[in-house]
Each structure stands twice: as structure tokens, then as C-alpha cells.
Amino acid sequence: EAGVTQFPSHSVIEKGQTVTLRCDPISGHDNLYWYRRVMGKEIKFLLHFVKESKQDESGMPNNRFLAERTGGTYSTLKVQPAELEDSGVYFCASSHPGMNTEAFFGQGTRLTVV
Amino acid sequence: KNEVEQSPQNLTAQEGEFITINCSYSVGISALHWLQQHPGGGIVSLFMLSSGKKKHGRLIATINIQEKHSSLHITASHPRDSAVYICAVRTSGSRLTFGEGTQLTVNP
Numbered sequence: 001e002a003g004v005t006q007f008p009s010h011s012v013i014e015k016g017q018t019v020t021l022r023c024d025p026i027s028g029h030d031n032l033y034w035y036r037r038v039m040g041k042e043i044k045f046l047l048h049f050v051k052e053s054k055q056d057e058s059g060m061p062n063n064r065f066l067a068e069r070t071g072g073t074y075s076t077l078k079v080q081p082a083e084l085e086d087s088g089v090y091f092c093a094s095s096h097p098g099m100n101t102e103a104f105f106g107q108g109t110r111l112t113v114v
Numbered sequence: 115k116n117e118v119e120q121s122p123q124n125l126t127a128q129e130g131e132f133i134t135i136n137c138s139y140s141v142g143i144s145a146l147h148w149l150q151q152h153p154g155g156g157i158v159s160l161f162m163l164s165s166g167k168k169k170h171g172r173l174i175a176t177i178n179i180q181e182k183h184s185s186l187h188i189t190a191s192h193p194r195d196s197a198v199y200i201c202a203v204r205t206s207g208s209r210l211t212f213g214e215g216t217q218l219t220v221n222p
Contacts, residue, residue, distance in 0.1 A: 004156075031208060042116060043200070043212040056207050091157060093210075100145050100164070100204060107156035 002026065004094050004106035012112045018080040021109045025074070025094030032075050033095075033103065034067060038088035046090075049075060050097075082113045117141050120201050120213035127220050133188040135216045137201030140182065147210065148175050148186045149200040157200070160186070191220045 005024045013019050025032045034046040046065070047057040051072035060067070064083070069075040079086050089110050093103040118139045127133055137146070148160040161168050161175040163184065168175050172191075177184040188195055201213040 033209065035210070035212075042118075042214040043202075043210075045209045045211070048207065048209055056209060059209075093157075095208070098208075100208070102159055102162050103147070103210065104159065105149070105157035 004092055004104050006090075006092050006106035006109050008109060009107060010110045010112075012114060013082055015084055015113055016081045018078065019082055019111060021077045021079075021090050021111070023075045023077070023092030023094075023106060025092070026104055028096070029094035029104070030072070030097040031095040031101070031103075032069060033093045034075070034077055035091040035093065036088050037091070038085070043091065046077070079111075082111075084113050087111055087113045115140075116213065117205075117211050118201055118203055118213040120199075120216050122216060123214065124217045125219070127191050127218070129192060129220055129222050131191050131220075133191050133195075133218065133220075135186045135199050135201075135218070137184045137186070137213055138182060139184075139201075139203050139211075141203065141205050141211070143182075143203040143205055145204040146177055146184050147202045147204070148184075149202060151198045151200060151215070153197075160199075188218075193220045193222050196220050 007022045032049040037043040045059040048055045049069045066078045089108045091108045092106045095101040095103045163177045172189045174187040198215040200215045202210040
């Protein structure tokens with residue numbers, strides 16, 4: 001069984017550009033989460049999908065960030081326009097339906113905005 | 115102050131030593147996770163606990179719900195155990211709140 005996959009693994013973009021990160025969860029996992037670690041800080045929650053619906057997007061930093069999960073399969077996280085403070089590692093995790101199930105993480109996307 | 119505090123932040127040990135990493139939290143939780151991240155790698159879930167103790171190989175995780183404290187122990191440590199160990203708690207909903215992580219280096 002394939003794990004959670006994220007693409008790209010690294011991205012370097014200039015301030016003001018747009019970047020789209022993709023996450024493919026484990027097949028059958030209704031829960032999909034986006035998290036972010038910025039330099040020197042702990043990993044922080046961004047948002048949670050249950051299938052195609054946004055269950056909780058309270059962690060999204062501002063309206064430059066847009067997450068989608070059309071069809072309830074893979075998810076994209078778009079940053080437009082990117083700012084320097086958006087640099088960090090973006091992790092995706094997925095889990096089976098239910099509140100207290102084990103989460104499986106992807107390798108992360110390292111985003112650098114210059 | 116972070117809702118999840120880990121100690122120590124950095125830990126250097128000699129191969130074979132017994133290692134303990136601590137995690138304290140200040141909120142009500144439904145479960146606590148211990149995660150491992152190797153340099154340049156993704157995050158791997160080691161344990162998910164809601165009570166008591168779990169063991170997997172040389173790793174042991176314990177949790178005391180009343181004291182809001184968990185520990186991760188590594189017996190007979192090995193250089194390949196070198197990684198960042200992260201404590202995360204599941205609070206409201208199913209989101210995770212993370213500690214800052216403990217950087218463990220095990221020297222041969």
C-alpha cells in the first residue's frame with residue numbers, strides 16, 4: 001500500500017509568485033490534514049478535510065492560502081502570492097474515518113520563498 | 115507558552131545508553147502521539163497512546179493522564195536512533211498540536 005505522497009519535495013520561488021503543493025493521501029483515508037513547520041518553530045495545524053469538505057480551517061494563516069480536495073481524493077494547497085514568511089516545510093497527513101485514528105504523514109514539501 | 119512542552123530540546127548520548135524524552139501538556143487530550151523525523155525525511159508515527167504504556171522493540175512510551183505527562187524511552191540506543199522526536203496531542207476535533215521536538219544524537 002502506498003503511503004502519503006507529497007509533491008514537490010522542494011520548491012524555491014520568488015516573493016509574489018504562486019506555488020501549488022499537492023498531497024495524495026492513503027487510499028480510503030477520509031481525513032486529510034495540512035500542517036506547516038516554519039524555521040525554529042513547532043509544527044502547526046493548517047486545516048483538516050473530511051472527504052472533500054473542510055472540517056476545520058482555523059489554522060490557515062491568511063487568504064493567500066487556498067486548499068482544495070476535489071472529489072475527496074488528493075488535495076492541493078496553493079499560496080498566492082507567496083511571501084518570505086511562508087517559507088517552511090509543509091506536511092500532509094491522512095487517517096481513516098473517525099476522530100482518534102492513527103495519522104500517516106507524507107515526506108513534506110520544503111518551500112523556500114526568496 | 116506552547117500547549118505541548120518537550121524536554122530536553124537537544125540530547126546527545128553514547129551508543130548503548132538509555133534515553134528518556136519527556137512531554138508535558140496543558141490541555142485535555144484524547145490521545146498522545148510520539149513521532150520521529152530523520153534528517154530530510156518525513157514524519158513517522160511511533161506510538162499513539164491514550165493511557166498506560168506501549169512497547170515496540172527498543173522503544174517504550176508511557177503516559178500519565180492525571181499528571182498530563184508522557185515519556186518516550188529508548189533502550190540500548192544506537193546511532194540510527196538519531197532523529198528528531200516529536201510529541202503531539204490530539205485535542206478538540208482530530209487535529210494535532212505539536213511540541214517543538216527533541217533533537218537526539220547518538221554517537222558510536
